[in-house]
Amino acid sequence: MKQGTLVNRIVMLSLLAAILIYLGVYIWRAFTNPYTTVLSYAYTVDDRMEATGFLVREEQVIPGPVGIVDPLLAEGEKVAKGGTVAVVYQNEAAAQRRQEIRALELELEQLQYAQQAGGTTAGSAQSNQEILEDIAALRISITAGDLTRLEDETMTLKGLIYKREAAFRDQATGAGAFTAAITAVQDQLSALRAQATQDTRRISADQPGIFSGQVDGYESLLQPAGLAGLTPSALDRLAVQVPDGDPSAAGKLITDSTWQFICVLTEEEADRLTEGHTVQVRFSRDWAGEVPMRVERIGAPEVGRVAVLLSSNRFLSDTTLLRRQTVDIIFYSQSGIRVPKAAIRVEEQTVTDPDTGEEAVTQVIGVYALVSGRAEFKAVTILDERDDFCIVEPVNIEAKKALRAGDEIILAAADLFDGKVIG
Numbered sequence: 150m151k152q153g154t155l156v157n158r159i160v161m162l163s164l165l166a167a168i169l170i171y172l173g174v175y176i177w178r179a180f181t182n183p184y185t186t187v188l189s190y191a192y193t194v195d196d197r198m199e200a201t202g203f204l205v206r207e208e209q210v211i212p213g214p215v216g217i218v219d220p221l222l223a224e225g226e227k228v229a230k231g232g233t234v235a236v237v238y239q240n241e242a243a244a245q246r247r248q249e250i251r252a253l254e255l256e257l258e259q260l261q262y263a264q265q266a267g268g269t270t271a272g273s274a275q276s277n278q279e280i281l282e283d284i285a286a287l288r289i290s291i292t293a294g295d296l297t298r299l300e301d302e303t304m305t306l307k308g309l310i311y312k313r314e315a316a317f318r319d320q321a322t323g324a325g326a327f328t329a330a331i332t333a334v335q336d337q338l339s340a341l342r343a344q345a346t347q348d349t350r351r352i353s354a355d356q357p358g359i360f361s362g363q364v365d366g367y368e369s370l371l372q373p374a375g376l377a378g379l380t381p382s383a384l385d386r387l388a389v390q391v392p393d394g395d396p397s398a399a400g401k402l403i404t405d406s407t408w409q410f411i412c413v414l415t416e417e418e419a420d421r422l423t424e425g426h427t428v429q430v431r432f433s434r435d436w437a438g439e440v441p442m443r444v445e446r447i448g449a450p451e452v453g454r455v456a457v458l459l460s461s462n463r464f465l466s467d468t469t470l471l472r473r474q475t476v477d478i479i480f481y482s483q484s485g486i487r488v489p490k491a492a493i494r495v496e497e498q499t500v501t502d503p504d505t506g507e508e509a510v511t512q513v514i515g516v517y518a519l520v521s522g523r524a525e526f527k528a529v530t531i532l533d534e535r536d537d538f539c540i541v542e543p544v545n546i547e548a549k550k551a552l553r554a555g556d557e558i559i560l561a562a563a564d565l566f567d568g569k570v571i572g
Contacts (some may be wrong), residue, residue: 184559184571186519191554192487194533194540197431198421200457201475202412203387204468205376207405208361208368211352213237213397217244218352220400222360225466228402230357235399239348247349250341257334280306358402361469366392368401373409377446381413381454388473403469410442410459410476419447419455421480429479430459435471439479440464483533485540492516492558493539494565496526516541516552517559519571524559526567527552 217238222228238244283306354360370392410430414422422428422444431439440461448456498513515528527550529541543551559565 184519184524186557186559187489187492189486189488189516189518189552189554189556189558191484192540193482193484194535195477195479196481197477197479198414198418199475200412200414200418200478201388201473202384202410203367203371203473204471205371205373205409205411206403206465206469207373207407209356209358209402209404210364210368210395211235211354211399211401212395213352213399214350215397217241218397218399219244219247220360220362222400224360224362225469226360227466228354228358228360230354232354233351234354234360234402235352237350237352237399243345243348246341246345250338250345253334253338253341257331257338260331260334352399354402356402356404358404359406359466359469360400361403362400363470364394364398364401365472366394367472373405373407376409376411376458379411379456380448381451381456384411384413384456403465406465407460407462408465408468409445410461410474412457412459412476413454414457416450416453416455419457422447422457422478428459429482430461431477431479432468432471432474433477434474436468438464438467483540485532485542486529486552486554487538488516488529488541488552488558489560490534490537490539491560493529493531493541494526513544515544517565517567518552519557519559522571524565524567524569524571525550527556 211234213235214237217240218235219238220235221233222235228234236247238247287303287306370387370390424444424447427441427443429439430442440463442459442461444457445460446456446458448458493514493516495512495514497510499508500511501508513526513528514531515526517524518527519525528544529552530544531539531541533540541552543553545551559571
């Protein structure tokens with residue numbers, strides 16, 4: 150056998166032996182180390198129950214005439230009486246003309262701005278700053294995946310670049326050119342607007358309200374005035390219906406700021422509610438939010454089930470698209486630091502009265518945390534206790550030894566004391 154081969158074999162065997170020894174020691178310490186630790190972390194416990202039901206609002210469908218309907222309001226936007234809700238175009242040509250009018254209006258605004266700014270340094274500096282701000286806003290929207298305003302933001306950026314370019318034109322020759330260009334655009338706008346009066350009409354709100362573009366067909370099936378008579382079986386029938394919304398509608402107006410949520414609970418669940426009291430209702434499916442709602446009515450039992458009606462006048466604009474939802478009704482919520490129940494200890498401590506100087510032995514609830522290789526006792530108050538964990542808070546949050554989320558908690562072990570070295 151060659152000497153080089155023998156040396157290689159010895160080195161490989163030595164490495165293998167070292168690895169096996171390391172693994173053996175690691176496994177032995179894992180099984181014999183009495184100081185098992187876990188991380189504490191911030192946690193919230195809820196006393197809650199789940200409910201599925203319908204959101205009900207005072208809704209008025211806005212009929213749309215034959216043609217192409219272009220809503221002008223955003224979802225959940227307020228509209229005053231007489232305010233324009235949508236524009237109806239008689240045909241595709243009318244809709245295309247509207248795009249031309251919007252482009253010309255933007256061009257006119259750009260020309261007027263450039264004419265006022267001229268070629269001055271101040272105008273150029275302002276344009277540069279506006280362009281940088283708009284680029285940053287556009288980038289933020291794209292990064293966040295929010296494309297709802299992409300068209301408007303892009304058009305604005307394009308206009309700012311146009312203004313900046315115009316501001317650098319020669320001031321002497323540019324003034325007359327701006328005047329001529331503005332006049333030409335105004336003439337085009339006048340001609341297009343005159344044509345639009347023949348095949349374009351506006352739809353106005355006959356009363357103030359909140360606009361919604363979704364018409365789902367439940368507007369006629371669920372009315373606030375008829376909720377008092379709904380039974381659990383009636384709600385079951387509504388749940389399996391698939392109503393057809395009016396595809397020609399221009400949207401709908403929500404005309405009352407108070408909205409309701411009607412659901413079915415068991416008698417035992419309904420017994421936890423009291424008419425006239427307020428509960429927190431947490432939405433987490435199609436919209437995330439927690440809404441305080443008043444218990445308006447608890448219906449008569451029907452085969453062990455009860456129809457419950459809740460109401461609120463908050464977050465209406467955020468919930469206009471919601472109809473059938475599953476929510477959590479929250480009775481109690483407690484936040485703190487979660488630690489295993491096995492880590493809770495009661496230690497005796499000697500306390501000296503600052504006035505009399507007398508010493509007394511008192512019992513303190515706390516946990517041991519591993520800090521820099523030593524066991525450190527941290528006093529806590531138990532806020533909530535569950536089967537295998539507790540929610541606690543430090544007795545004095547400002548103290549140096551106060552328990553913090555992320556501390557390494559030592560589970561049950563013998564002979565622990567404050568300051569003990571954990572090897």
